[in-house]
Amino acid sequence: MIARRRRGSAVPDTKFTIPHRIMAAASAHGDAVAIRGEDGAEVRYRDLEPLVRGVAKAFIAAGVAGGDRVAIWAPNATGWIIAAIGAQAAGAAIVPLNTRLKGREAGYILRTSGAKLLLTVADFLGTAYPQLLAGEYLPDLRDIVLLEGDEGGLPWQDFLDRGAALSDDAVDARMDALDADQVCDILFTSGTTGNPKGAVTTHGQNVRLYLAYGETLGYGPGDTFLIINPFFHSFGYKAGWLVALMRGATVLPHAIFQTDKVLERIERERVTLLPGPPTIFQSLLAGPYERFDISSLRVSITGAASVPVALIEEMHEKLGIDVVLTAYGLTETCGTVTMCSVGDDAATVANTAGRPLEGVEVKLIDAAGEVVAPGEAGELLVRGPNVMQGYFNDPAATAAAIDSDGWLRTGDIAVQDARGNVKITDRAKDIFIVGGFNAYPAEIEGLLAANPAVMQSAVIGVPDERLGEVAKAYIVLRPGASATPEEIIAWCRDNMANYKVPRRVAILDELPMNASGKVQKFLLRDAGEEKRPESAKKPTYPSSSP
Incomplete structure (x- = not known):
């Protein structure tokens, strides 16, 4: 345990x-x-309650009732945090949306969740989010509220003003009605069936898990927590600002990773806590880190694709981080299942995801459902208070994921050593990792089906020097249609998040099928001699991208 x-x-x-x-x-x-x-603007702890109450009043005035869903589609910022807590104080469940999504993808999640309000920004990095939803059928959405900007929705101050006349009693009544078993969020995670599914978790699950998580890591007053991991992801939200605020640390939201600016902020803000995927630390090490005083760094949690032992050592020796640990989790487990501990050596931290957290059980089973012997590979199952309630409005998918004894099938293949450390070795689910984001071939294929020139598609992950893996799409065109690989890629860039966009496209006369009509993707991979890189054999932390 950490001191x-x-x-x-x-x-x-x-x-x-x-x-x-x-x-x-x-x-x-x-x-x-x-x-x-x-921008340097501060919110002190004493200001949190009046700010949250003001936001909660605005949601109540907007007609949001207990159990309703409120979507948030915006980059990391102070307003994101206050809006989320305010929505939850009003009894709503938040539905975070990936800022890389396009209108078609965001529209699907908004429809499926039945979100009553969408909180977004007028513009981020040249993307006008409200405009992306033009033409989307959103029958439950009452309004678009802008956390920043004034084009395409109701400005934030106008939204707050609508609730200003309400008394504190209205918020008290909503807070009194809240309990540990009420849903606090629905994080959508893509799946092998093509469409994203909403993992439902409760207040009590997340509060208990992350109070213990923060205690284990020693987070608390005096810590300054730079959060580059996106808030739409459980790594930036739950293992990020939620645990930090519950433990009395200072949260520093950071919207865009730029090496020099991050190093400068670490120095200026005396950052002590810096979690993130390995790519962040590789970038810092490749940057001018020696020009900055980053001696304040104390703790880092990392994970994702295979973590080189040398990287762990350099994070200690060159970046000066006292404690570097790796962890593993899924959106369906509130974001965390296993974690290394401070006494582990660099090889253990780099090559395993650590041991299950207190109260969490894991087991590895073979194809027949039997528990495998120690050291043998099997599918990883998880049971415990961190396992989701189920997929939103999808009992069939829930039953397929969680058995009658409460075991969640992760779809990840792992081995467990004598000390209980879990090492993820492969994936049963057909996913690949693009720069830290999980990409699901079935989902990309479903999006490609909307292209008028595409009759069939098969997507696989192929090696990429910079991103680890990227999508390659094999396309069969509709009779009479014409499209070049470049045109297909351009269409994808307009209709899907950039990490999902195929970097390569091959147009075929037909796809290789087996007798049951299933595409034989191994033949596509073998034909192109595109073997998956070894680094693709460990899923992201957390292992499901919302």
């Missing part, structure tokens, strides 16, 4: 819901800085 250095949050006993725990932390850490934006 509790400068720790010991004095948060009083309270309900196990996110708003209650955040407000308890606000009371305990009053004058400390809770959030500091990239």
Whole structure:
């Protein structure tokens, strides 16, 4: 276990819901800085309760009822956090959307979740998010609210003004109705069936898991937590700002990774906590890190594709990070299943995902469902308080994922050593990792089906020097249609998130099929001599991309 250095949050006993725990932390850490934006604007802990209450009133005034869904489609920022907690204080469940999604993809999630409100921004990196939804059928969506900007939706201040006349009693009633078993969020994760599915988790699951997570890591007052991991992902949301605020640390939202700016911010803000995928640290090591004073760095959690032992050693020796650990989890497990501990050597940290967290069980089974012997490969199953309630409005998918005894099938192949360390060796699910994001061939194929020139497609992951793997699409055109690989790629860039976009396209007369009509993708891979890289054999942390 990690030594509790400068720790010991004095948060009083309270309900196990996110708003209650955040407000308890606000009371305990009053004058400390809770959030500091990239522009330097600060929110102190004492300010959290009135800010959250003001947002909750606005949601109530907008007609959001307990159990309703509120979607958030925006980059990391202070407003994202306050809006999320305010929505949850009003009794709603948040539905975070990946900022890389295109209109068709976001529309599907908004329709499926039945979101009543969408919180977004007028523009981010040249993308006008409200405009992407033009033409999408969204029968449940009442309004688009802009966290930033004033084009394409209701400006944030106007939204807040609508709730200003409500009394605190209205918020108190919603907070009193909240309990640990109420749904706090639905994170959509793509699947092998093609369409994203919404993993439903409750307040109590997440609060208990991440209070323990933060205690294990020694997070607390005096820590400054730079969060580059996106808030739409459980790594940036749950293992990010949620655990930090519950433990009394200072959160630094960061929207775009740029090596020099991150190094400068680490120095200026005296950052102590910096989690992220290996690519972040590889970029920092390749940058001018020696020109900056980054000696404040204390703890990092990493994971994703295979982590070189040398990287762990360089994070210690060159970046000066005291504690470097790896972990593994899925969206369906609130983001965390296993984690290394401070006593583990660099080889263990690099080559395994650590041991199950307290209260979490894992087992490995063979194709017949029998538990395998230690050291043998099997599909990893997880059971515990971190396992989701199920997929939103999808009992069939839920039953396929979680058995009657509560075991969640991860679809990942692993081995477990004598100490209990889990090493992910392969994937049963047909996913590949593009620069830290999980890409699902079936989903990409489903999106390609909307192209008027495409009759059939088969997508595989192929090696890429920079991103690890990228999509390659094999296309059969419709009779009479014509399209070049370049035109297909251009269409994809307009209709899907960039990490899903095939970097290569091959147009074929037909796809290789077996007797049951299933595409034999191994023949496509063998024909192109495109073997999956060894680094593709360990899933991202967390292993499902929302």
